Amino acid sequence: MTRKLGGKLVIATHNAGKLKEIGTLLAPYGIDCISAGALGLPEPAETGTTFVANALIKARAAAEASGLCALADDSGLSVAALDGRPGVYTADWAERQWFEGEPGRDWHMAMGKVEGQLQALGPDAPRHAWFSCVLALAWPDGETAVYEGRVDGTLTWPPRGTMGFGYDPVFVLDGENRTFAEMDPAEKHARSHRADAFARLVADQFGR
Template sequence: MTRLLQPGKLVIATHNAGKLREIRALLEPYGMDCLSAGELGLPEPAETGTTFAENALIKAHASASASGLPALADDSGLCVAALGGAPGVYTADWAEAAPFEGGPGRDWYMAMGKVEGKLAELGPDTLRDCWFACVLALAWPDGREAVFEGRAPGTLTWPPRGTMGFGYDPVFVPSGDSRTFAELDPAEKHRISHRADAFSKLVSSALMD
């Protein structure tokens, strides 16, 4: 079997430094030289899709077309069962824009508070089951594409705990553990995360000879 993605330069279609660190660490063993869309000065396309897969493909194709290189995009989010899967594809939007270190950013504490507030409105007996979903989309300049989906189940806790994650990590407790994603060593989180699940499928389909 010939691997879909050959060793060499790969654009990671993100401007998020946290995501770039995780993806780069996962791809390094496979000979991929990862550059981010942010490092290349590529614009962020409008994410007009209604699913994780649609948005991931939009970003991957935009970076592949603009750079002339293969591109990998991640679209991920928190899905809460009691909220009908919300925030889902609108996970980042719930954080809204907020000043951060002198530039535009997102207020993730506010976003975590929104989720907690909506659960509180449903009553104290509301189940707190949730999952992180991740879709990885590969796109090539010639228009080819491939999609890989992953999931990490868990429950929500409050108040937030830990400093080693980003986004909603401080309120997400993965199944089988008592610590939040933000309390886990990054290497440990990488092994069980939704992104790691999606990457295991990408590796077996696209990075193995």
């Protein structure tokens, strides 16, 4: 049986927005969340080749450094016709090269890379894609638990909507005609890959 969460939990992130989002989701269960950034913990190199591996790297590093249970996530977009790319390199595809302007992430450029590779395959290339999210829990003694969420859909072009981020403007959830970026954020979050993963975590950890 998986060990149950309780008390303080380190969220393995330096992103204040992600801490707030996860903290809000876990607040009803009496979990007190603090970020790895607030504790001054270093960010480990994400050297894994799968979402599970990278989530575990981050969770284990935070648990070992803090002496507390830690939660990390890793997520991204996979495109069937591109053999699952960008996958774990989802964010890397948005990183600007030295000749592409100031350092940082350009998600419109990243969406363009995906579309360009699909168009290179021809007009009949399948456009099936899915978002994945892996949540990993790690305790200081080495015990871990992993929860995987996924939503499937189709890629569209050109991008539509202004309410999302990342690849949301080109992703249409199966059974929908709106992109994630055209949905109200609350609706999108309730139907997303992260929501799916969190539902699995909550069911296992809190029995709901």
